[in-house]
Amino acid sequence: MTTTTLAPAAPRVPVTRAYRFELVKLVAQWRIRLLLLACWLAPAVFVAGVSRQGTLPTDTLFGRWMHATGWAGPLVTLGFAGSWALPLLTSVVAGDVFAAEDRLGTWRHLLVAVRSPRRIFAAKALAALTVLLVLVTGLAVSGAAGGLLAVGNRPLVGLDGHLLSPGDAALKVLLAWLCALAPTLALAGIxxxxxxxxxxxxxxxxLPALVALAMQLAQLMPLPVAVRLALPGYAxxxxxxxxxxPVQAGPLLVGVAVALVWAVAATALARFLFLRRDFTGPAHDGSGRRALVLGALLPAALLTVTVGVLTPTAGAAGSGIGQDKVQRSVATAFAHLYRLQTAELNRPDVTEAQLHVTAACDKGSDRVEPEGPGNDWRCVVSWRLPGVEATGTAVYQLDIAPDGRFVADGDGPKEVNGYFLVRTSTGDEPNPLWQFDGNVELLPAPSKG
Known part of the structure; x- marks a missing residue:
């Protein structure tokens, strides 16, 4: 009588080992290596080159300050990355991490080696996330290095005209890039x-690039505040x-939270579909009608829920851009920049409290309601100097984008907000009161008391 001894089942491969294997597979691809090289070198070259040019990208946020401080460079890079680079990076990395196995027909070999679809999904998702973090880090570090080497570690002018010390500017640049990780994760989940x-x-x-493009187009439209904040790309x-x-923390926290919710929901749905997939077929061109329906229902459901939650917070169904908010933003920025101009012209220093700056803004006609975005805003700024009875006035034309960012263009008098060069410690620079950027907070100001 003979006995047959069954061989013990082979243990499953740990997630850490599968993760290292997937990470090596990703980094071994030539296109990933090119992206790594580009993200760690291209921003530094771009920022350093632009900072040496006579013409600056003033249509880009903080672009007009690239001659003045090295900390403007990584913020210009962030603006470009949020619009184009990060969506494309997530498409190349996360959008292909599972599909590559379908093209190569290697699912059966991977399943035999790892023996757990759950571990395979976790390993691939973590590997893609790791590569994306390295790419984003490269963009941030490279942009900062290029700016600091080309211009130097100097103070940065904020969006309300106040001067940020180099240390404070460095911290806020870091926080800005960390906030941009949230919508990047949302696109990665998609x-x-x-x-x-x-x-x-x-x-x-x-898919990630198309979703990002759709969100960019939506942000250019005059949407209600709740809908704008409910889009994962708002961060x-x-x-x-x-x-x-003070920091406009409300929209920032809402944008980050919404993006993280989208990231978790999209990743969870991807895992759900992956674990229920049939791997016996030789090829896989999609999970069928059910997957497509679920994939289409997810963004619709998330958008509906987040809009419902954010509507009471937004306070109204309008754009969030009102006359009082615009006037406060313009007056605050003018007061800070007036002090900066005073220092550059070697005039006696004054404080914001001594200036008593006010702004009266409208849209050029009494028949037009002074609210919402547009390039027809007009503001008359008034201020008083200590010991001077006459009231100073200056006119600005404003172009306010639907997301609250505005550009103020000086319209006289020329001696105050006209174009002329001011000699500074870093060289001749345009009059800081000539053109400046600002930001209107879309959410209502928190009540005091």
Whole structure:
């Protein structure tokens, strides 16, 4: 009589080992290596080159200060990255991490080696997240290094005109990039979902970029505040509030929280679909109608829920840009920048309290309600100097974007807000009161008391 001894089942591969394997596979791809090289070198070259030019990208936030401080460079890089670079990076990394196995037909080999779909999903998601973090870190570090080497560690002018010390500017630049990680994770979750649900279809690879483009177009429209804040890409814009005094924390925290909710929900749905996939087929071109329906229902459900939650917080269904907010923002920025101009012209220093700056803003006609975005805003700023009876006035034309950012263009008198060069410690610079950027907080101001 013979006995047959069954071989013990092989243990499952730990997640850490599978993670290292997936990370090596990602980094071994030539396109990932090119992206790593570009993210760690291109921003430094770009920022250093632009900082040496006579013409600055003044249409980009903080672009007009690239001659004055090295800390403007990483913020200009962040503005570009949020619009174009980060969506494309998430598409290439997260949008292809599962689909690559479908194209190569290697799912069976991977399942035999790891023996756990759950561990495979965790390893691939963590590997993609690690590569994205390295890419984002490269963009931030490279942009800062290029600016500091080309211009130097100097104070930065905030969005309300107040001067940030180099240390404070460095901290807020770091926080701005950390806030941008939240919408990047949301796009990465969408990329994982597309890679799982659409298989070898190129739409899975394009999905994060297409979603990001749709959100950018939506942010350009005059949407209600609650809808604007409910979009996961809003955190690519809300970091602007870090550079005002006091910090506009409301929109910033809401934007980060919404983006993280989208990241968790999209990743969870991708995992749900992956664990229920049939791997017996030789190819996979998508998880079928059910996956597509679930993938379409997720953003609709999230948007509905977040809009419902944020509507009471937003306070109204309007744009959030009102006359009082615009007047306060313009008056505050003018007061800070007037002091900066005074110091550059070697005049006696005054404080904001001594200036008593006020602003009267409208949209050019009594028949037009002074609210909402547009390039037809007009503000008359008034101030008083100590010991001078006459009241000074200056006119500005404002172009206010739907997200609250505005550009104020001086319209006289020329001696105050006209274009002329001011000699500073870093060289001749345009009059700081000629043109300046500002930011209107879309949410209502918190009540005091």
């Amino acid at each position: 990329g994982l979902l597309g890679s799982v649900a659409l298989g070898r279809s190129p739409m899975g690879l394009l 690519f814009l809300s970091w602007n509030g870090l550079f005002t005094g």
